[in-house]
Amino acid sequence: MARPPGHGPGYEVKRQEIIDTAAALFAEKGYAATGITEIGDTVGLAKGALYYYIKSKENLLVEIQERVLDPLLAVAAKIQDLAAPPTIKLRLLSEELLNLIFERLDHIWVYEHDYRQLTGANLTRMLERRHEFENIVRSLLTDAMEDGTFRKSDPTLAMLQFLNMHNHTYQWVKPGQQWDAKFLSKTYCATLFNGFADGKCDLAALESAVEAYKI
Known part of the structure; x- marks a missing residue:
């Protein structure tokens, strides 16, 4: 969001601090249970x-949602435009999604739990943006079905399987543990792709090709 006219550079620094603080408090206590006075007290x-x-x-909740959706949709669009097989695009998207989860655990918690607290146009816009990301995942899975890599199945159910496996990672992952985003992405995709392809997905070839397409 652009800085309003008349505000100095310190304004944006403080505003970002307030959003960070709100994300941490909402993740710990829940949006509904966190008062605006508590946020103010925490940031002085x-x-x-x-x-x-x-x-x-x-508006703080909107900002937190956008901190998740803005980078996610931007990288998803870039991956979708790559001249690469759909399985490589899905593997790249998987790792980028997990990187975001690792980097913004408190934001992801709020993103997953509290988006329904939005109202009116805010809720409508955020749901549209969420569906935009879901549509990219669905389209890549459909492409993999159409080129014969995956068996034909309901692409919406496949999309939900893909996202559910990734999106729940925030509930248990701890930064600095033995599993990083790349390892989890490889593991998740091996499980999913073997299932989608009836065990016939060439995972070794997939992984050898992924690095060349990283953006």
């Missing part, structure tokens, strides 16, 4: 001063 601002940086509590 009275309620009136806090509203100088944010429009509303709901």
Whole structure:
């Protein structure tokens, strides 16, 4: 979001700090249970001063959602445009999604749990953006079915399988543990792709090709 006219560079630094703080508090306590006064107290601002940086509590939730969706949709669009087989695109998208989960665990928690707290146009827009990402995953899975790599099946169910395996990682993953995003992506995709291809997916060839397409 662009800096409003008249605000100095320190304004944006503080605003980003407020969003970070809100994400951590919402992830710990839930959006509904976190008051605007508590957010202000944590960042050292009275309620009136806090509203100088944010429009509303709901706007903080919008900002957190966008911090997840903006990079996710941007990288998904780039991957979708690659001149690569759909399985490679899916593997790349898998790793990028997991990288985002590792980098923004508190944001992902809020993204998954609290988006229904949005109202009106905010909720409509966020649902549309979520569906945009789901449609990219579905289209890549459909491509893999149409080129014979995966067996024909319901692409929506396949999309849900793909996303459910990835999206729930935030509930148990701990940064710095033995499993990083790349390892989990390889493992998840091996499980999913073998299932989608009835055990006939050449995973070794897939992994040898993935690095060449990384963006």
